[in-house]
Amino acid sequence: MNRGVAYGDGKIFLHQADTTLVALDAKTGKVVWSVKTDDPAKGATGTSAPMVVKDKVYVGVSGGEFGVRGWLAAYSIKDGKQVWRAYSEGPDAELLVDPRKTTVLGKPIGADSSLKSWQGDQWKIGGGGTWGWYSYDPQLNLIYYGTGNPSTWNPKQRPGDNKYSMTIFARDADTGEAKWLYQMTPHDQWDYDGVNEMILTDQEIDGKMRHLLVHFDRNGFGYTLDRVTGELLVAEKYDPAVNWATKVDMDKSSPTYGRPMVQDKYSTEHNGEDENTTGVCPAALGTKDEQPAAYSPDSQLFYVPTNHVCMDYEPFRVSYTAGQPYVGATLSMYPPPGSQNMGNFVAWDAKKGKIVWSDPEQFSVWSGALATKGGVVFYGTLEGYLKAVDAKTGKELYKFKTPSGIIGNVVTYEHAGKQYVAVLSGVGGWAGIGLAAGLTDPHAGLGAVGGYAALNDYTALGGTLTVFQLPPS
Amino acid sequence: MHLVPRVALIAALALSFSPTLVFAQTDGSGDPTAVKSEDGKWTDKDGNPTFKVEKDGSVDWYTYIGFTRYSAECLRCHGPDGLGSTYAPALVDAFKRLSYPEVYATIAGGKKSVSSAQDLVMPALGSDRNVMCFVDAIYTYLRARSDGAVGRGRPAKHAPKPPGFEKATDECMG
Numbered sequence: 001m002n003r004g005v006a007y008g009d010g011k012i013f014l015h016q017a018d019t020t021l022v023a024l025d026a027k028t029g030k031v032v033w034s035v036k037t038d039d040p041a042k043g044a045t046g047t048s049a050p051m052v053v054k055d056k057v058y059v060g061v062s063g064g065e066f067g068v069r070g071w072l073a074a075y076s077i078k079d080g081k082q083v084w085r086a087y088s089e090g091p092d093a094e095l096l097v098d099p100r101k102t103t104v105l106g107k108p109i110g111a112d113s114s115l116k117s118w119q120g121d122q123w124k125i126g127g128g129g130t131w132g133w134y135s136y137d138p139q140l141n142l143i144y145y146g147t148g149n150p151s152t153w154n155p156k157q158r159p160g161d162n163k164y165s166m167t168i169f170a171r172d173a174d175t176g177e178a179k180w181l182y183q184m185t186p187h188d189q190w191d192y193d194g195v196n197e198m199i200l201t202d203q204e205i206d207g208k209m210r211h212l213l214v215h216f217d218r219n220g221f222g223y224t225l226d227r228v229t230g231e232l233l234v235a236e237k238y239d240p241a242v243n244w245a246t247k248v249d250m251d252k253s254s255p256t257y258g259r260p261m262v263q264d265k266y267s268t269e270h271n272g273e274d275e276n277t278t279g280v281c282p283a284a285l286g287t288k289d290e291q292p293a294a295y296s297p298d299s300q301l302f303y304v305p306t307n308h309v310c311m312d313y314e315p316f317r318v319s320y321t322a323g324q325p326y327v328g329a330t331l332s333m334y335p336p337p338g339s340q341n342m343g344n345f346v347a348w349d350a351k352k353g354k355i356v357w358s359d360p361e362q363f364s365v366w367s368g369a370l371a372t373k374g375g376v377v378f379y380g381t382l383e384g385y386l387k388a389v390d391a392k393t394g395k396e397l398y399k400f401k402t403p404s405g406i407i408g409n410v411v412t413y414e415h416a417g418k419q420y421v422a423v424l425s426g427v428g429g430w431a432g433i434g435l436a437a438g439l440t441d442p443h444a445g446l447g448a449v450g451g452y453a454a455l456n457d458y459t460a461l462g463g464t465l466t467v468f469q470l471p472p473s
Numbered sequence: 474m475h476l477v478p479r480v481a482l483i484a485a486l487a488l489s490f491s492p493t494l495v496f497a498q499t500d501g502s503g504d505p506t507a508v509k510s511e512d513g514k515w516t517d518k519d520g521n522p523t524f525k526v527e528k529d530g531s532v533d534w535y536t537y538i539g540f541t542r543y544s545a546e547c548l549r550c551h552g553p554d555g556l557g558s559t560y561a562p563a564l565v566d567a568f569k570r571l572s573y574p575e576v577y578a579t580i581a582g583g584k585k586s587v588s589s590a591q592d593l594v595m596p597a598l599g600s601d602r603n604v605m606c607f608v609d610a611i612y613t614y615l616r617a618r619s620d621g622a623v624g625r626g627r628p629a630k631h632a633p634k635p636p637g638f639e640k641a642t643d644e645c646m647g
Contacts, residue, residue: 273639274537314541317642319602319603319647324603327545442553442626444548
């Protein structure tokens with residue numbers, strides 16, 4: 001499994017599953033340099049797409065289900081020399097934070113903030129993978145990304161906030177030093193990885209132009225932050241079914257400012273080990289997973305492909321062995337009680353934190369969205385439809401059934417004066433794993449197989465690129 | 474026409490030679506009937522771990538934990554509910570033949586059954602605490618599955634967590 005490659009300086013960069021970062025000559029395919037970034041014998045893997053900025057290539061690591069300690073690193077694109085490496089947890093010097101200058105919600109984070117949030121040396125196997133997407137602001141020279149779940153999935157085994165898993169980081173692209181950070185889900189109990197994309201926009205709020213970062217987290221909250229300072233502006237549910245927390249505390253004078261208000265009923269920590277906590281929304285795959293949302297500067301709305309899925313989550317004690325799975329919970333997933341649909345395609349106002357419109361979908365919307373200047377928004381469905389909808393109202397304008405389920409991202413491009421829209425179909429991913437891998441047990445695929453069992457009736461395996469040409473205007 | 478008398482004859486023979494065969498099920502470890510409980514852990518008359526299912530379908534704690542642990546550690550090869558897969562045998566069948574010591578030895582020491590017809594290799598799990606700390610629970614669950622006392626999927630109801638369970642787990646898991 002691999003989430004993509006990057007290009008720069010005449011080279012293609014690929015982070016292999018065995019954590020080898022290779023630079024290939026783009027013209028010949030010859031290896032220019034290669035470097036080992038981590039140890040696959042411990043369960044570390046390279047799955048995410050590298051990002052190139054100026055003279056560096058940035059890569060992260062996967063392995064939150066193996067107790068791998070996450071990191072983001074910068075390598076010189078010339079020769080593959082490591083320039084910096086910032087861990088997700090551990091001592092300040094290895095986090096690349098300055099206890100006095102790095103801030104959380106406007107305040108300095110203080111000394112040893114990560115170490116104090118773990119019991120003993122559990123941070124060494126603490127997870128916080130960086131397998132998602134990275135964004136860059138050239139004006140601020142900051143890189144933005146989120147960290148994944150703490151290890152293990154059994155929260156009872158790792159008391160504390162488990163910093164900095166589930167955290168948005170803003171780091172200096174040259175030095176790696178964190179300017180600000182914000183932990184969305186302290187002491188995660190549901191596997192709500194914080195790795196989803198950070199969308200950078202400039203929008204006017206109360207008559208003032210703000211540089212914003214918008215992030216649709218797995219935990220079901222849509223966050224809007226000032227990307228210069230890390231100030232939290234909005235944190236609201238982008239699916240009303242979300243129930244693990246009532247809200248995020250937005251009262252700046254409160255001791256729990258910025259924290260989610262967790263409901264005991266849905267807390268797997270509160271209910272304990274060997275206890276099946278039922279009806280938690282969203283499921284572990286999140287209200288949105290890694291499929292990217294899109295933004296239209298015209299409508300000033302975000303278009304968000306979402307999952308409308310809940311779960312049962314039963315944590316249990318696990319013992320760590322390097323290189324072996326270190327999961328510690330079983331899951332099963334299903335639509336929220338009373339709902340027939342498992343997905344929605346949502347238009348979101350990130351300034352207000354409000355859903356503007358929402359189109360229900362039978363299955364999770366697992367494709368990336370595409371917003372266009374023409375006021376048309378595109379997305380794909382797990383049954384295989386490419387859909388075009390009105391950006392303002394969500395009204396369906398066109399649909400086409402491709403040969404397989406769509407988990408690819410819809411793209412548009414111009415060639416020889418003509419405009420095209422293209423999408424890859426080929427079902428898979430967490431939602432489609434049952435169908436793609438032939439699994440039948442409802443608990444398999446980390447609990448996804450049961451909920452998506454009916455997918456089999458609507459689509460088949462395949463891998464096809466479908467290209468549409470727009471009629472001349 | 475002559476089927477009826479033959480069945481009757483077999484039943485009569487079975488009754489006269491070995492009455493227990495007719496009335497109680499046996500498996501690779503003998504009669505699974507639960508006779509003794511120690512802190513929620515049931516054993517049969519020979520001291521082997523066994524299950525206890527109440528009339529309302531509620532299972533004992535260790536059968537339940539066995540389901541969880543089986544699903545976490547064994548399912549990926551032996552398939553859901555002990556039913557087997559293309560590369561590991563159905564344990565619901567194997568348990569009809571295998572005794573508790575044989576099962577324990579295979580889990581701890583692994584097994585190789587490689588021939589021109591098959592290529593079965595089970596790893597030795599003796600040092601894997603995630604398995605060995607729950608080996609009796611896994612055995613109990615699969616014994617219940619094999620004997621038809623517990624159906625597929627998660628048991629809907631189970632006995633409460635015995636008082637000593639967490640301490641024992643802590644001690645074993647380290």
